[in-house]
Amino acid sequence: MTTLVSSDSTHARQRNEQAILAAAEQVFACHGYRGASVQGIAEAAGLPKSNVLYYVGSKRQLYVTLLERMMARWNAMLDDISIEDDPAEVLEAFIRSKMELTRRHPQGSRLFAAEILQGAPFLQEYLRGELREWVQARARVFEQWADKGLMDPVDPVWLIFLIWSSTQHYADFEAQVLGITDREALSETDYRRITDFLCGVILKGCGVSAGP
Amino acid sequence: MTTLVSSDSTHARQRNEQAILAAAEQVFACHGYRGASVQGIAEAAGLPKSNVLYYVGSKRQLYVTLLERMMARWNAMLDDISIEDDPAEVLEAFIRSKMELTRRHPQGSRLFAAEILQGAPFLQEYLRGELREWVQARARVFEQWADKGLMDPVDPVWLIFLIWSSTQHYADFEAQVLGITDREALSETDYRRITDFLCGVILKGCGVSAGP
DNA sequence: ATGCATCTTGACCATTTGGTCAGGTGCTAT
DNA sequence: ATAGCACCTGACCAAATGGTCAAGATGCAT
Numbered sequence: 001m002t003t004l005v006s007s008d009s010t011h012a013r014q015r016n017e018q019a020i021l022a023a024a025e026q027v028f029a030c031h032g033y034r035g036a037s038v039q040g041i042a043e044a045a046g047l048p049k050s051n052v053l054y055y056v057g058s059k060r061q062l063y064v065t066l067l068e069r070m071m072a073r074w075n076a077m078l079d080d081i082s083i084e085d086d087p088a089e090v091l092e093a094f095i096r097s098k099m100e101l102t103r104r105h106p107q108g109s110r111l112f113a114a115e116i117l118q119g120a121p122f123l124q125e126y127l128r129g130e131l132r133e134w135v136q137a138r139a140r141v142f143e144q145w146a147d148k149g150l151m152d153p154v155d156p157v158w159l160i161f162l163i164w165s166s167t168q169h170y171a172d173f174e175a176q177v178l179g180i181t182d183r184e185a186l187s188e189t190d191y192r193r194i195t196d197f198l199c200g201v202i203l204k205g206c207g208v209s210a211g212p
Numbered sequence: 213m214t215t216l217v218s219s220d221s222t223h224a225r226q227r228n229e230q231a232i233l234a235a236a237e238q239v240f241a242c243h244g245y246r247g248a249s250v251q252g253i254a255e256a257a258g259l260p261k262s263n264v265l266y267y268v269g270s271k272r273q274l275y276v277t278l279l280e281r282m283m284a285r286w287n288a289m290l291d292d293i294s295i296e297d298d299p300a301e302v303l304e305a306f307i308r309s310k311m312e313l314t315r316r317h318p319q320g321s322r323l324f325a326a327e328i329l330q331g332a333p334f335l336q337e338y339l340r341g342e343l344r345e346w347v348q349a350r351a352r353v354f355e356q357w358a359d360k361g362l363m364d365p366v367d368p369v370w371l372i373f374l375i376w377s378s379t380q381h382y383a384d385f386e387a388q389v390l391g392i393t394d395r396e397a398l399s400e401t402d403y404r405r406i407t408d409f410l411c412g413v414i415l416k417g418c419g420v421s422a423g424p
Numbered sequence: 425a426t427g428c429a430t431c432t433t434g435a436c437c438a439t440t441t442g443g444t445c446a447g448g449t450g451c452t453a454t
Numbered sequence: 455a456t457a458g459c460a461c462c463t464g465a466c467c468a469a470a471t472g473g474t475c476a477a478g479a480t481g482c483a484t
Contacts, residue, residue, distance in 0.1 A: 037440080038442060120387040123391075251470080
């Protein structure tokens with residue numbers, strides 16, 4: 001049976017590919033595209049360099065694959081909203097899902113940060129296309145909310161950047177956060193408290209709260 | 213005269229060293245420590261590689277010099293505060309000076325970000341020492357303000373991280389900001405508006421405003 | 425002019441880089 | 455058994471890496 005054929009070899013393939021992707025995400029996140037070496041990735045994955053290249057083709061392809069995986073995770077988070085929705089609920093859900101992305105994929109978040117730091121050579125198209133459209137659509141909704149007096153008339157784009165940056169921080173600057181707070185790692189409780197804090201301050205800060 | 217001796221050779225030295233530091237800050241910020249090459253820095257500075265190494269000794273020394281310069285800029289921003297001060301004024305000054313640091317030294321800010329991204333191998337000591345002390349000192353003041361009812365009882369450390377991250381963002385993620393907002397660069401006006409926005413939202417968000 | 429210190433740089437070195445390739449191993453359908 | 459296929463990997467390559475060094479250029483006080 002063909003299903004049995006796969007059961008072993010495909011199992012090995014998937015196992016190796018996942019190990020490579022995980023190792024590469026970590027190394028690229030740490031050292032950036034140029035700073036990462038295939039040898040280093042191979043060692044982190046516990047495989048010979050040749051084997052890594054056998055699976056992924058080239059360093060460039062591996063990097064692109066990882067970026068695409070991260071963008072897919074990002075997109076999965078970008079649900080639609082309309083003027084009918086409740087600003088408080090939407091903003092809170094926005095902050096919470098972005099924070100969840102950071103918490104669940106810190107390496108991917110750092111990989112993304114490293115890509116932007118180097119000027120986003122691989123993500124120009126995505127930033128100037130898909131993502132810009134998404135931001136502008138949200139921005140229009142925020143503005144209509146402001147017009148209806150449901151929130152303060154703040155610039156919606158800066159507001160989106162505020163949410164992105166304040167959550168992203170706990171992946172990208174994890175080393176700093178841990179060093180200053182004298183922790184080994186951030187617990188789920190820490191994340192919950194930070195998220196609550198951010199929801200509280202940002203919602204109140206732009207005039208969106210439960211009762212008036 | 214010894215003063216005249218310096219006038220030319222020292223002039224050349226200073227000119228070259230500044231060119232090297234500027235070029236290196238850019239290249240390190242873009243590609244991180246590992247990803248940067250001395251050859252690339254030399255080309256950006258318009259000098260032969262040997263000449264760069266003559267001045268700076270080694271890639272590692274050059275990197276450390278740049279980090280120290282950036283930490284000096286950072287420290288120059290960290291003024292002292294006391295419980296007597298007005299929370300609104302202090303928080304606003306905090307946000308504005310951090311934003312000014314970002315605006316005036318984007319390359320240095322990105323260099324710092326790249327260092328933290330790779331796990332802060334060169335800055336562990338600074339983070340766990342000097343900077344932690346500074347954060348805790350501020351945090352105590354914030355807590356006393358909260359006790360006196362001058363601001364909401366938010367966790368002061370998360371508040372400091374909120375200010376750092378939301379300002380830092382405009383250096384580290386500049387490529388993303390420019391791509392999404394369809395700009396070539398952020399003008400002084402943009403920076404003023406963003407700063408005003410951040411001051412407004414954050415101060416209001418933690419219950420610190422002009423009048424109740 | 426001469427001595428002295430600083431500056432400049434091409435040639436060179438060992439090591440590492442991303443990537444190729446030929447020759448293997450092991451499994452399965454026939 | 456054996457042909458076919460996916461998987462594996464050490465040996466190898468040209469290019470780039472950080473760094474050294476010796477030989478020279480430059481400028482200045484004497």
